[in-house]
Amino acid sequence: MADSLIAEGLEKYFNPETTAEVKAIEGTHAASYAAKLARVKVVSAYPITPQTTIVEKLSEMCASGEMEAEFIKVESEHSAMACVIGAESTGTRSFTATSSQGLALMHEELHWATGARLPVVMANVNRALGAPWNIWADQTDSLAQRDTGWIQCYAESNQEVLDMIIQAYRLAEIVMLPVMVNMDAFFLSHTTEPVALPKQELVDQFLPEYNPKYKMDINDPHAFGGLAKPDTYMELRYNIQKSMEDAHRLIPEVADEFEKVIGRNHGGLIEEYQTKDAEYLIVTSGTITGTSRIVVDQLRAQGLKLGLLKIRFFRPFPVKEVQSVLGKIKKIAVIDRNLSFGRCGIFFSELQAALYNCECRPLLNGYVAGLGGRDVTPKTIEKIVNHLIASEKGEDLIWMELNI
Amino acid sequence: MSQMKFEIPEIELMKSGHVACPGCGASMAMRYALKALGPKTMVVIPACCWAIIDGPNPCSVNGVPVFHCAFETAAITATGIKAGLKRQGKDDISVLAWAGDGGTFDIGLQAISGAAERNEDIIYVCYDNEAYMNTGIQRSSATPWGAWTTTTPVKNPKERPKKDIVDILLAHHIPYVATASVAYPDDFIRKMQKAKSIRGMKFIHVLSPCPPGWKSQAEESVHISRLAVHSNVFPLYEVDDGYRYTISIQPKKVPVRDYLKYQGRFKHLSEEQIELIQQAADRKWDILMKKVEMGELFMQN
Numbered sequence: 001m002a003d004s005l006i007a008e009g010l011e012k013y014f015n016p017e018t019t020a021e022v023k024a025i026e027g028t029h030a031a032s033y034a035a036k037l038a039r040v041k042v043v044s045a046y047p048i049t050p051q052t053t054i055v056e057k058l059s060e061m062c063a064s065g066e067m068e069a070e071f072i073k074v075e076s077e078h079s080a081m082a083c084v085i086g087a088e089s090t091g092t093r094s095f096t097a098t099s100s101q102g103l104a105l106m107h108e109e110l111h112w113a114t115g116a117r118l119p120v121v122m123a124n125v126n127r128a129l130g131a132p133w134n135i136w137a138d139q140t141d142s143l144a145q146r147d148t149g150w151i152q153c154y155a156e157s158n159q160e161v162l163d164m165i166i167q168a169y170r171l172a173e174i175v176m177l178p179v180m181v182n183m184d185a186f187f188l189s190h191t192t193e194p195v196a197l198p199k200q201e202l203v204d205q206f207l208p209e210y211n212p213k214y215k216m217d218i219n220d221p222h223a224f225g226g227l228a229k230p231d232t233y234m235e236l237r238y239n240i241q242k243s244m245e246d247a248h249r250l251i252p253e254v255a256d257e258f259e260k261v262i263g264r265n266h267g268g269l270i271e272e273y274q275t276k277d278a279e280y281l282i283v284t285s286g287t288i289t290g291t292s293r294i295v296v297d298q299l300r301a302q303g304l305k306l307g308l309l310k311i312r313f314f315r316p317f318p319v320k321e322v323q324s325v326l327g328k329i330k331k332i333a334v335i336d337r338n339l340s341f342g343r344c345g346i347f348f349s350e351l352q353a354a355l356y357n358c359e360c361r362p363l364l365n366g367y368v369a370g371l372g373g374r375d376v377t378p379k380t381i382e383k384i385v386n387h388l389i390a391s392e393k394g395e396d397l398i399w400m401e402l403n404i
Numbered sequence: 405m406s407q408m409k410f411e412i413p414e415i416e417l418m419k420s421g422h423v424a425c426p427g428c429g430a431s432m433a434m435r436y437a438l439k440a441l442g443p444k445t446m447v448v449i450p451a452c453c454w455a456i457i458d459g460p461n462p463c464s465v466n467g468v469p470v471f472h473c474a475f476e477t478a479a480i481t482a483t484g485i486k487a488g489l490k491r492q493g494k495d496d497i498s499v500l501a502w503a504g505d506g507g508t509f510d511i512g513l514q515a516i517s518g519a520a521e522r523n524e525d526i527i528y529v530c531y532d533n534e535a536y537m538n539t540g541i542q543r544s545s546a547t548p549w550g551a552w553t554t555t556t557p558v559k560n561p562k563e564r565p566k567k568d569i570v571d572i573l574l575a576h577h578i579p580y581v582a583t584a585s586v587a588y589p590d591d592f593i594r595k596m597q598k599a600k601s602i603r604g605m606k607f608i609h610v611l612s613p614c615p616p617g618w619k620s621q622a623e624e625s626v627h628i629s630r631l632a633v634h635s636n637v638f639p640l641y642e643v644d645d646g647y648r649y650t651i652s653i654q655p656k657k658v659p660v661r662d663y664l665k666y667q668g669r670f671k672h673l674s675e676e677q678i679e680l681i682q683q684a685a686d687r688k689w690d691i692l693m694k695k696v697e698m699g700e701l702f703m704q705n
């Protein structure tokens with residue numbers, strides 16, 4: 001039974017008709033191969049652990065000619081983002097990657113990319129911020145960029161990293177907004193998994209050449225980004241919000257299109273696992289999802305009606321999707337590997353806000369776990385489920401496995 | 405220097421309607437720069453007076469594509485544009501980063517240093533009005549010793565000399581560095597055209613009088629620029645390949661006092677302080693002459 005399931009799963013993942021090669025690679029290299037397959041023409045990046053291997057692989061591929069792109073080895077992440085902004089302004093597909101401190105340094109330019117309506121795609125490795133130094137998994141880096149206008153996606157596997165970067169370009173270039181594809185430090189970035197590299201011609205079919213309506217062009221000169229006074233600025237922000245709403249609608253469509261051509265679908269803004277008859281629900285993002293799947297299977301085997309909701313996109317936030325799942329559920333545990341000081345886990349507070357206008361509001365608990373790369377094991381998740389079942393009223397912030 | 409007749413190109417890319425103050429050196433400088441570079445040019449402008457001068461969205465006076473970028477990113481945004489154009493086979497377009505002294509000497513120094521070290525194929529012009537004018541005349545590291553600004557008030561004027569940006573750029577071994585003046589448009593245009601013909605990073609430093617910031621008269625801007633050259637406060641020269649120094653305009657050695665007296669920002673200076681500025685200008689010139697000699701020596705060997 002298990003063997004046939006695995007075989008079926010493998011067939012779905014590594015469809016020989018759409019796959020050029022199955023490679024055992026780490027998450028960072030999945031990102032590098034994705035950039036290559038997307039036919040990125042300009043790469044600019046600055047090294048930071050655990051993103052470095054993305055940059056190294058890309059340098060190698062650019063140097064060998066395997067990838068036909070300019071690689072600008074800048075002196076900072078701020079410049080890396082400014083560089084891809086410049087390149088994108090000419091209508092050239094560009095890529096960068098960073099993590100943690102580097103993402104924080106980019107902050108100003110993240111806003112600029114959005115405001116300039118440039119479909120930059122970036123891989124971010126979710127790593128904790130200092131002080132003190134910590135290089136391990138934590139999502140607070142990207143979640144702190146919530147209001148920059150970037151579409152944010154969180155991957156669970158290396159395959160998802162690769163597929164989502166390719167899909168990100170498709171989406172970004174339709175809605176003219178930048179996209180950040182996030183992966184957990186080490187749990188994905190440095191963990192080797194088999195990844196199916198799709199055939200180039202199929203990626204080309206899915207992702208047409210980038211040719212924006214407006215770009216820097218000497219035959220049609222315009223100024224981009226000049227002073228917008230109060231009489232126009234607000235409309236420009238409104239347009240960005242509208243494009244975010246378009247993205248919300250398009251994310252599942254792009255995923256379906258990808259499935260048609262390449263044969264894999266990781267879901268839309270959310271992915272439901274065993275939610276049909278569920279009374280209890282765990283809400284996760286990133287690699288904690290994979291661990292939670294196992295716990296769901298185990299506890300279901302013992303008769304508990306437990307389901308799992310994976311949030312794949314944080315911006316736009318899947319408000320209506322979440323509402324439609326949660327209606328039937330009695331109690332929900334949100335697990336956050338991140339924290340907004342003075343409040344609670346960030347996915348939790350977003351989810352809580354999304355439910356406020358809902359008719360039926362289930363009990364909601366927020367669990368903060370695994371900050372700074374601490375393991376979140378099946379045991380941790382079991383503890384969370386047991387705590388949830390015993391809860392009589394919701395709590396916003398529950399610290400898991402704190403040693404004090 | 406051999407005598408040659410120099411014609412200023414008739415092409416007028418920069419249109420009327422800019423919103424600079426009367427007598428703004430920075431707006432004159434752009435006009436000449438675009439005359440020199442022609443329509444196959446793209447301009448990158450960070451936060452600075454020029455972010456406003458070009459006109460509010462969607463207006464633009466420049467007649468070529470303009471990309472507004474964040475304050476510290478002129479050099480790297482231009483680099484990205486150049487890389488994008490190169491990949492599209494449009495490598496013949498000049499990409500001009502156009503930044504103030506604040507965006508060059510201070511907050512943008514890291515990005516320009518990175519671009520220079522990598523020898524990016526861009527032209528970087530710093531129009532230097534010697535303070536943060538757009539935010540209301542605050543000191544920058546390009547503000548000269550003794551000058552008044554709103555953050556170096558008369559009771560406590562700038563205590564440190566102006567940063568030597570040309571030397572900093574030269575330390576990056578780039579092919580072409582020059583100074584320029586709006587009082588010598590032919591020299592400025594020639595330098596811009598030369599920059600256009602050279603591959604790699606080019607840096608041109610233009611002194612840009614600013615009547616409100618310098619407390620000078622709008623109609624004196626060109627005259628003040630000329631006096632800056634002839635008093636050795638802002639000598640005009642160019643440096644090829646990092647060592648071949650050429651003086652562009654022989655200074656008439658007018659006293660610095662003649663330059664300073666047109667500017668209210670120096671009004672508070674005592675005789676002794678003016679003498680110190682004179683000595684600094686003389687010393688700067690002597691050092692420059694030594695560099696010219698050294699360059700000639702290298703060429704002979």
Ligand SMILES: Cc1ncc(C[n+]2csc(CCOP(=O)(O)OP(=O)(O)O)c2C)c(N)n1
Pocket residue numbers: 451452453454475476503504505506507508533534535536537538539544
């Ligand atoms: C990161 C950042 N800090 C500060 C500012 C505010 N600011 C805008 S223009 C400017 C001064 C520009 O000075 P300079 O480069 O000399 O150009 P000028 O205004 O003199 O033409 C400052 C401080 C900004 N836009 N961005």
Ligand code: SF4
Pocket residue numbers: 423424425426427428429430431453457533537538613614615616617
């Ligand atoms: S403040 Fe000075 S630099 Fe700015 S526009 Fe006016 S004259 Fe030009």
Ligand SMILES: [Mg+2]
Pocket residue numbers: 504505506531532533534535536537544
């Ligand atoms: Mg200035």
